[in-house]
Amino acid sequence: MEHTALKNELKTHIIQYLNLKIEPEEIKDDQPLFGEGLGLDSIDSIELIVLLDRNYGIKIEDPKEGRKILVDVNTMVDYIEKNRKK
């Protein structure tokens, strides 16, 4: 899948999994997912891990690895492109 299309798809998944009341285009590629950015929390991080598993076959089992991946849409897409199994 083309890079931009994957970003848009991921944003749609994030909104769906986290039940966010925003549109995909409102999530900036480099906007931090946690804290000041989208304001997500620890339960959301688990939802994102489930999202990666179900949609891309990626299993994140090491929390340290997760912190590097779940930074923003850019970091998630980079990881998906390199590690996706479906």
Add this chain to the structure above:
Amino acid sequence: MLYIYQTSCISPQPFPLAINNFNTDITVAHHGIMVVEPDYADIPVNILRRMGKAVRMGVGAALPIIAAHRNIDGIVIGTANGSMEDSIKFLNQIVDYKEGMLTPTNFVQSTPNAVAAQLALLSENKLYNTTHVHRGLAFENALLDVMMLCADQPQSQFLLGGLDEISTYNHAIEYLGGWYKSDSIDTNKLYQSTSVGTIAGEGASMFLVGQNPSGAIAKVSAILSLHAEDMGEVADGLSRFLIANDIDPNAIDTLILGENGDIRFQHFYQNVARAFPLSNQLRYKHLCGEYTTASSFALSLASLLINCENVPSHLYKDNGKAKGTINNILLYNTFKGLQHSFIYVQSANDMAINAT
């Protein structure tokens, strides 16, 4: 004896519930009537987005009470199903993903005690926190629990609530079981129906209660719940209830019946009504539909009706008899003709009661 100081109700009626603002022209969709949800401005957005409807309704109804009374000594909720919609989502995930990774939100929100727990978290209340789940008597058991708590702790105030939602899956099962009318029906014609089944409803009613008469708007003087299929058993239960609580049937000015348009259970209501020939008979399920904790809506209504002189005509079963100020109300409800409850509600002002 349990005094009610404040009520808050999210239902198919406009929020907040008010005697002079009932909507009797409710659209029935998919054999049910849905709650009118407020905007929940007091619930933090990041918490609100995770909540299923039952949790939203329960928390949304309770927050105005909690905001006004920070020192509540416990939270007691009655709900037969809790957030059934989230429960089904979670169970479906277990099947769909072959017991693999499951999302935490549906699980966290799916348990019946999610509302009481969420309220405790939001209000940082670490005291008594219990949820009763006895199907059609869930709210009655919560009420009984609070009455016993208050007897032990006369200075305490508790948040009491009853809630249930229409969930897609549960609604379909109940419909297939013949509990909802298959024909389209107007809520205004619910009681004229001669067919089986009723109209599904949902709602959340919350109460601030305690033992101190000061500031109370009404009081619950007695309650009886029983399981019975036989009308004779219900009649016996009612007789015992009246005797045990020293209630003169002629002193009850208003009978609020849980009639729901299902012809199968009409004889229960008719039989109970015969024991109170002098009482005005009121009905309410054209306003909220039928659900397992609909008696909590009835208690909200009763709390508003106490001391009320202008009762809307659509509530009366027979246009009313000798109309006057309402001081003594008996609520009777049956869920599927199997679970029955009587709740005796009176004016909090003893002088008003004695004057009747």
